[in-house]
Amino acid sequence: MLLPESIQSLINALERLPGIGPKSASRLAFYLLRATDDVADDLALALANLKKNTAFCEECFNITEAGRERCEICESTRRDGSVICVVEEALDVLALERTGGFQGKYHVLQGVLSPIEGIGPDDLKIKQLIARVARGGVQEVILATNPSMEGDATALYLRQQLEPLGVRVTRLARGLPMGGDLEYADQNTLLRALSGRQEMS
Amino acid sequence: MFLKHLSLTNFRKFTRLDLDLPQGVILLTGGNAQGKTTLLEAIYFLAAFTSFQTHADRQIVNLEEAKKGSLTVTRLVAEFQREKRRHRLEVRLILEPVGVLNGQRLRKEILLDGVKKPAGDVLGQFNAVIFVPQMSQIIEGAPEERRRYLNLALAQSVPAYARVLGEYNQALTQRNALLKALSEGLGGRDQLEVWDEALSRLGAQIILWRIGAIQRIEHLAARVHHELTHGTEILRLAYEPAYDPLPKPNGQLGLRMNTVVDRSHLELDEIQSGFRARLKELRNEEIARGVTTIGPHRDELRFLANDIDLGDYGSRGQIRTALLALKLAEVNWLKERSGEWPVILLDEVMAELDLQRRADLLKYIGGSEQALFTTTDLKLFAPEFVEKAEVWKVESGRVEKA
Numbered sequence: 001m002l003l004p005e006s007i008q009s010l011i012n013a014l015e016r017l018p019g020i021g022p023k024s025a026s027r028l029a030f031y032l033l034r035a036t037d038d039v040a041d042d043l044a045l046a047l048a049n050l051k052k053n054t055a056f057c058e059e060c061f062n063i064t065e066a067g068r069e070r071c072e073i074c075e076s077t078r079r080d081g082s083v084i085c086v087v088e089e090a091l092d093v094l095a096l097e098r099t100g101g102f103q104g105k106y107h108v109l110q111g112v113l114s115p116i117e118g119i120g121p122d123d124l125k126i127k128q129l130i131a132r133v134a135r136g137g138v139q140e141v142i143l144a145t146n147p148s149m150e151g152d153a154t155a156l157y158l159r160q161q162l163e164p165l166g167v168r169v170t171r172l173a174r175g176l177p178m179g180g181d182l183e184y185a186d187q188n189t190l191l192r193a194l195s196g197r198q199e200m201s
Numbered sequence: 202m203f204l205k206h207l208s209l210t211n212f213r214k215f216t217r218l219d220l221d222l223p224q225g226v227i228l229l230t231g232g233n234a235q236g237k238t239t240l241l242e243a244i245y246f247l248a249a250f251t252s253f254q255t256h257a258d259r260q261i262v263n264l265e266e267a268k269k270g271s272l273t274v275t276r277l278v279a280e281f282q283r284e285k286r287r288h289r290l291e292v293r294l295i296l297e298p299v300g301v302l303n304g305q306r307l308r309k310e311i312l313l314d315g316v317k318k319p320a321g322d323v324l325g326q327f328n329a330v331i332f333v334p335q336m337s338q339i340i341e342g343a344p345e346e347r348r349r350y351l352n353l354a355l356a357q358s359v360p361a362y363a364r365v366l367g368e369y370n371q372a373l374t375q376r377n378a379l380l381k382a383l384s385e386g387l388g389g390r391d392q393l394e395v396w397d398e399a400l401s402r403l404g405a406q407i408i409l410w411r412i413g414a415i416q417r418i419e420h421l422a423a424r425v426h427h428e429l430t431h432g433t434e435i436l437r438l439a440y441e442p443a444y445d446p447l448p449k450p451n452g453q454l455g456l457r458m459n460t461v462v463d464r465s466h467l468e469l470d471e472i473q474s475g476f477r478a479r480l481k482e483l484r485n486e487e488i489a490r491g492v493t494t495i496g497p498h499r500d501e502l503r504f505l506a507n508d509i510d511l512g513d514y515g516s517r518g519q520i521r522t523a524l525l526a527l528k529l530a531e532v533n534w535l536k537e538r539s540g541e542w543p544v545i546l547l548d549e550v551m552a553e554l555d556l557q558r559r560a561d562l563l564k565y566i567g568g569s570e571q572a573l574f575t576t577t578d579l580k581l582f583a584p585e586f587v588e589k590a591e592v593w594k595v596e597s598g599r600v601e602k603a
Contacts, residue, residue: 022299113392115379120388149371153395160394187322187361 007033059132061108061125063090073105080104082139086129086158088112088146096144104142107132112150113157121157129158133165140168147174147192202328202541203571204244205287206280211263211273213239214598222571223591228582229575230603231595237575240595241331241546244573247279247290248329248544249353250311250320253336259307262296270305272297281327283541289314290327321364324356328535328543332528332550339527340504340511340520347502354531355414358538362410369403369497376400377492384491390484397480400496405473407497408442412464414534415440415502422523422530426506429522429561434506436523437461443499444479446472521553529565545572551581559583 003011007029014025032040057064057071064071073079073093083104087093093106109124121127133141143158145151159169175193176185185193209218214236229237242261246252252261259267266273275294280287291312299306313323338346356363376396382388419438426436439462446467479495480487487494504511504523511523535543545566551559551574563586566572575595579587594603 022304113395115375115382115388115392115396118378118382120382120392122388149368149399150375153375153399156395156398157392160391186319188364191361 060106061110061128062093062106078103081137083142084129084132084138084140085142085144087144088151088154092144104140109145109154112145112148112154114150124154126158126161130161130165133162133167138167140170143169143171147172202281202283202544204279204281204544206278207244208276208278209243210276211266212243212275212277213261213263215239215243216263216266216598218598218600220600224571226586226590227571227573228579228587228590228592229573229595229600230577230579230592232577235595236598236600237595238333238548240600241333241548241573241575243277244279244544244546245329245331247277247292248327248357250292250309250324251353253331253333253353258294258309259296262294262307267296267305270298279327281544283326288326290323291315321361321367324363325358325360325539328357328539328541329546330528330532330535330543331546331548332525333548334550334553336524336528337517337520340515340523344499344501348498348500351411351414351500351502354418354534355410357543358414358535359410362407365403365406366497369400369407372396372399372403373493373496373498380487380493381491383488390488393484397477400493401473401476401480404444404496405469405476408444408446408472408476408500409467409469411440411442411497411500412467416465417537418527418530418534420530421533422526425529425565426523426526429526429558434519434522436526437505437508439503439505440464441501441503442497443501444476444495444497446475522558525550525554525558525562529562532566532569542568542570545569547572547574549575549577551576552578 010029010032011022011025014020014028015022017025020028032043053066054063055066055068056062057068057074059070059074062071062073080103084107085096085102085104086107086109087096088109088111090108093108096102096106107125107129109126109129111119111124113119113121113124129141132138141158141162143155145154155171162169173196174189175196176182176189182190203224204222207218207220207222209215212218229240231237242252242254246261251258254260262273262275273296275296277292279290281290282288289312293308293310293312295308295310296305297308298304309320311318311320311323313326339350340347352362352366356366376393376399379388379392379396383390383393415438419436422438423436426434447462447464476496483494504515504527506515506519506523509515511520515523532543532545535541550562554562559581560583563583574582574590576582579592582590592603594601
């Protein structure tokens, strides 16, 4: 059976989204087809406004409202500009902000190095980070990319690039989650926790 | 360890099979193409989570069911005893239709004692060693066959091996993609270093494990082989890592050396830093070729009898004997490491061995907890051996007591 083109093109568009396979894509498309008009209209409007009403902060490349040059965090005078925490995505900023434990500023790379997907340093906000640090006033850069192979590779690359600038470079600790059971930790995490053990103070 | 119960659903020609298995020796008899080998394949699948017959899991799903296009579940359930405790291991292969078109997707789920777990956590819980005639490919075939053999054996006995190998392949794919881009003039060379780091860290670990495993298996295999050949041949396993952590003697780079190389003193850090340095030396060449030219993905293992390469010059009889020694060594090695006998699976081996070697083989596995043989002809076994064994008849996908 051949589908009308408008449905097939919606399915294709949905399938390009992360976490959505062919099955979910067709289910969503047919749901929208059957649902009342305002469901589809609301979605279309929200999607259209998404790009129109947001922009990236020119300093840290976090998401901000359109029309602003710099985000709230970068403009805040209460935040410590001498510490920069480097993360992969804007959502990571949100996660760190929820902790309330970090008073420095951020830098969002907007991805990680991944040659398979053709993503190199020029596709990330790495040059901008180097320029930011080179301007001075930064004492420490915290590398908070995910503890995945690509995240680790990106962190290593950043360390190499930052080394000549004489800034302190640190990496987030890795190990066991709070409230977790040793018994149920996966082998990989446990091994890393073991090798990264610390002196009790 | 031994299997107490095996249950198969939609596994190749077995749409449904339930079997209680006794300890000791089980002889599976029957004509060709009745399902004897499939039974061994199923048991091995529960140990390795992959088939020795095929690289594609999809092929083991019952063909008739898979063709229907609806959701098909292939289920393998084993109840086995290990260290006096009973466990239940279940593997599900779920073939499901995808989207509105006629695609199908295969999903694998592994449950130990009813709990879903990643394969890496369960590998090694249930061990089996399999011996099939076409395994002579390990010695005669392409180097890939030998690496596959090594990987399967190591994954069963080193808990972290499968995971590290997976990560190594991931790093390798990334690095190759980068080399390819660099060879086309895209991107900066400074990125290579971070992938060199990942590749050498994971690669060194694999090399170290392989050195240890090969050395031990060689030792065990040589002893068995010595007896099987009545002292006329000496078997050696020569590991030839594509990145060799030991410096080669000057001026003999291209020569196949048959001298014994002892790598057992090497340490992880040493291998890693050497590997990384070598990658640096090869950088220009690798960029030009667009692929990673050294590392465990190109390792080679050679089998030598009296210093003659069996892959090149071995007779069929020599290869069979070497393979038998290798497999028996694998049994001993797994037993050494886990403290438990693996289940031994032997497919049509008797027909290929002479009388003396048949007797030797039975002597070696005599102490095991459970061994399954397939044969088309019971006469190949000594009558007193058949007497003590459980004999089953396999006919068009059904198993009955003979």
